[in-house]
Amino acid sequence: MxxxxxxxxxxxxxxxxxxxxxxxxxxxxxxxxxxxxxxxxxxxxxxxxxxxxxxxxxxxxxxxxxxxxxxxxxxxxxxxxxxxxxxxxxxxxxxxxxxxxxxxxxxxxxxxxxxxxxxxxxxxxxLDIPLDELIVTMDGARSGDKDQFKNDPPEIIYTQQPTRLVLIDGEPFIKPDDQLGVNRLQNSASLIVQQPNDNLFYYYTSPFWYQSTAILTGWTPLSKWPRWVKRLNRKIKKLEKENQELPADDSDNEAIEPPIITVRTKPAELIQSLGQAQLAPIQGTNLLYVVNTESAIFMDVSSQLYYVVLSGRWYRAASLQGRWSFVPADSLPGDFAQIPEGSTKAEVLAYVPGTEAAREAIQDAQIPQTAKVDRKKATCRVTYDGAPQFEPIEGTNLFIAVNASNTVLRANASFYCVENGVWFIANNPAGPWAVSVERPIDVNKIPPSSPAYPVKYVYIYDIDPDYVYMGYTAGYSGCYVYGPTILFGTGFYYRPWYGKVYLPRPFTWGFSLQYNPWAGWHFGFGHSWFTFSPWFNFWRWWGPPRHLEQLPRRYNRYPNQPGGRNPRISSNNNVYRYRNDVVTRNLERDYQSTTERxxxxxxxxxxxxxxxxxxxxxxxxxxxxxxxxxxxxxxxxxxxxxxxxxxxxxxxxxxxxxxxxxxxxxxxxxxxxxxxxxxxxxxxxxxxxxxxxxxxQPGGLGQPAKPTPPRKLSGTIRLPR
Incomplete structure (x- = not known):
């Protein structure tokens, strides 16, 4: 030197x-x-x-x-x-x-x-940096785990009219709802109710009410609402507005015609076009895409086969009404990788191997959401429907509680629970629960066929006397790296718990889930759901508590098709935000903070x-x-x-x-x-x-910074010569 x-x-x-x-x-x-x-x-x-x-x-x-x-x-x-x-x-x-x-x-x-x-x-x-800057500039994304997911197609329903899919988890399970004062369908994300002395069922999908004599078929729009329906509707509208799901004035909905209602009790997906499918070419490729749809539907001109992507998986068939079969992402025709970025169907590039969008999606899925958990304050509450019942998890020494409100695992004489991205431990399945400083030894062996699979993506990174540093990657919320791309859900059907209460399991199908690089996965069109209600708790359909609320609805370009709203980039996709015993990053309020890890x-x-x-x-x-x-x-x-x-x-x-x-x-x-x-x-x-x-990025960082005045050096560090 x-x-x-x-x-x-x-x-x-x-x-x-x-x-x-x-x-x-x-x-x-x-x-x-x-x-x-x-x-x-x-x-x-x-x-x-x-x-x-x-x-x-x-x-x-x-x-x-x-x-x-x-x-x-x-x-x-x-x-x-x-x-x-x-x-x-x-x-x-x-x-x-x-x-x-x-x-x-x-x-x-x-x-x-x-x-x-x-x-x-x-x-x-x-050093504070935009996360997207980190994701994009990091080259060499890793491929996913070797876990084998279930990729058989669900029932794929094609329609040429505006249609709403109501998905029921098995046979209808109805029981009284004391808070509502009506009977309510328990095993669905849709709101279907019945008056105790009425043979009719009533179904809500904003802004309409329907009625039918049977849950599975025969739904017709309700032109004249009973008084109790009006009262319930006012309560729903209030909740929707409070949660920014509907605009303050939804008068535009008056021009919308009620969609057709289709009900299924097994995994299904809905794809639809407004009238007969209209095809248009994608520049620079040998592909056509269906113009008059919100679905991602393509035709490969060379083979004359249709392709559709559902929950990140590709399927093909000879006709839109035809028999669909799974296509591994790395077996797609090469033209899919040539779809221009910024074009109408560029959103599917995240599911096409070798594209920048796919690489960045993989990077994003592998970067954790982090937090530090207060060892003295943090605790969790677990309830069971009756006495705790445990079933073995294949290939591990772990057992899962099938009737618990959270994911509870038994490992030898210890019990572990994951709640809102935090690991807890107890000597008894009823608690008391303390913050855990370790995960069960076999947690990484949990197979995708188990409903406990998402918790393997919740990690413990570091500890000190006051805090445990934890985090979770996208797998906790249902997004997985599978080979050269990402997808949503494992594809497995998990048997729910039916007892005094209904406890659902994570789902893969039925909600037209689509990926966005800023918002993550979001709902597509044609699904039916109802979440903003103090008596309605279906978070386990999609992952951890509150995760359901983070999934925004996709913007609807068709004014006569109900169901679409502008997607919102919401802070809800950090599940740690719902804990008061966890410190997590919020850059907007953290710039002036003196709290340091x-x-x-x-x-x-x-x-x-x-x-x-x-x-x-x-x-x-x-x-x-x-x-x-x-x-x-x-x-x-x-x-x-x-x-x-x-x-x-x-x-x-x-x-x-x-x-x-x-x-x-x-x-x-x-x-x-x-x-x-x-x-x-x-x-x-x-x-x-x-x-x-x-x-x-909506609301993203990147504004020029103000110059920093020269520093006054008050000393030097002398290095030995």
Whole structure:
């Protein structure tokens, strides 16, 4: 390391260890120096995510004084991800610098000292970034687990008229509802009621009421409502408006004709067109798509076969009324991967292997929603319909309680419960429940054929005396990485519990579920549901409590088709928000927060929550009163410097040409003479794509940050010569 480089390294270290929070989101970051120089940190280049740990590299430059020639280098880091998937933000905490390289010959002893100091001080540093930026710029998405899902098609119903599907979980199960004062169908997400002394059934689907003498057939619109129906309807409208499911004025619904009602007691999906299917070509492909539908229906011209995607799975048939069969995603005709992004049916690209949309969907599904759970305050409440009844889970030593309100597992003499993304443990199935610091040993062996399967995606990452750091990935909410794409649900039918109460299980079919990169999975058209009611609790159809409410309805482009609403990007898709004993990220209220997660360089996994391992010491709380402000965006510096995996730095100029840093200057480079340049160019493409996705996000971050005033340096760190 030359004499000029040593003070530069000292300034770099001094500046980095004084950083408390990177509150801005634009790149590159600037740390001004009072001497007139500055440190520039270019956008992170993520490499891997494992659990809640991120590894990444970044290029940086440093100049001591204005006008000095900058020195460029690269650093590697790993950090804990503290995420808020509702707000689409991520904070990097407990950051560790694992390597730092410069483009000149290194003095290894000096580098080792630098690394040791960074490891000691860097937990004080935090970095807030848009989650979509992280997802898109991380290359090399992993394929899914080897678990085998059930992909047989449900009954696929095709209609050419506006139709509403009512899905009943088996034979109708009706019992009195004391709060409503009527009999109510229990085993459906639809609201069907009956007066005790009336032979007629009444079904609600906004804004209509229907009646029938039988639940399974014969539904006709109700033109004149009985008084008790009017009272119930007013209560429903109030609840819907409070939950923003209907606009304040739904007078537009007066022009909507009542849809046809179709009832099924087994898994089914509805696809429909408004009149006879009308086909149009997709530019640049050998595909046609059905124009007059909200379904994703295609025809491959070469084979003359229809294709449809349902819950992320592909099916094909010779006709829309025909016999549908499952098509593995990697067996699709190659033209599907050529569907242009931004086109009418581009939403299906998330289910097409090899596309950027599919890669990003996989990345998103593998990034956890994180939280820290208060070990003293957090508890859960489990109720059973009668005495607890347990059944074995195939291939494991676990048993599941089939009549419990939450997922309760028995492992030897211990009982585990997952409630709202938090693991609890007890010595008795009735509790008392305490926050668990471990998961059951066999939890990763739970097969998709078990209704307990989603809880294997709830993790315990770290512990300290006060908190347990937990998180869950998309599998807890029913979104799974399956081979080269994502899908919703396991496809298995789980037998529900019928007793004094009805306890449903997770469903895959019946609600036209579709994926959106910002909102996740959302309802399509033609389904029937009713959720906003204090007496109605069907969360287990789709996953954890409140998860049902996070699934927004899709926007309806057809004014004469009922059921569609604008999708809303809601904070409801963070289930931790519903706990007052959990701290979870909310960037909108957290910018000014002084709450920080303690640093912990070790991860302990005690065998019980009563004893700590030998040598355990509480984590050190980072200082909250550091004297320096956070760096801001470098206003006059383009975000155009990259690092390759070996630590070499590259720059892309405005004309699209590439240069490699050598010594104190840039040298032109190209694919022909530099075998690593294609990967750097790939990083550039991902960075551009990530910036575009952040800009497109409703309510997303990405506004330019205000410049940070120069820092007053009050000292230096001297490195041994």
């Amino acid at each position: 030359n004499s000029f480089q040593k003070p530069m390294v000292g300034l770099l270290l001094f500046s980095l260890i004084q950083v408390n929070t990177f509150a801005q989101t634009n790149w590159p970051k600037e740390i001004p120096l009072e001497t007139g120089g500055r440190i520039i940190l270019y956008q992170l280049q993520p490499e891997t995510v494992s659990g809640n740990r991120l590894t990444a590299r970044a290029a940086f430059s440093i100049r001591e004084k204005r006008g000095d020639e900058p020195i460029f280098g690269a650093m590697w880091l790993n950090a804990s991800l503290d995420t808020d998937k509702a707000e689409r933000t991520a904070r990097l905490e407990s950051i560790q610098i694992t390597e730092a390289k410069f483009p000149v010959e290194e003095n290894q002893s000096q580098v080792n000292i630098l690394r040791a100091l960074l490891l000691q001080e860097i937990p004080k540093w935090k 303690p640093s912990n360089s070790r991860t302990y996994r005690p065998l019980s929550n009563k004893a700590q391992p030998s040598g355990y010491t509480p984590s050190r709380q980072p200082s909250r009163n550091l004297p320096f402000k956070s760096p801001g965006q470098a206003q006059d510096t383009p975000n155009d410097v990259y690092s390759d995996r070996s630590g070499k730095t590259y720059q892309r100029d405005r004309t699209g040409n590439w240069q490699q840093r050598e010594g104190k200057g840039w040298r032109p480079t190209s694919r022909e003479n530099n075998p690593t340049l294609p990967q750097v160019q790939r990083d550039y493409q991902l960075r551009e794509r990530g910036s575009g996705r952040v800009r497109q």
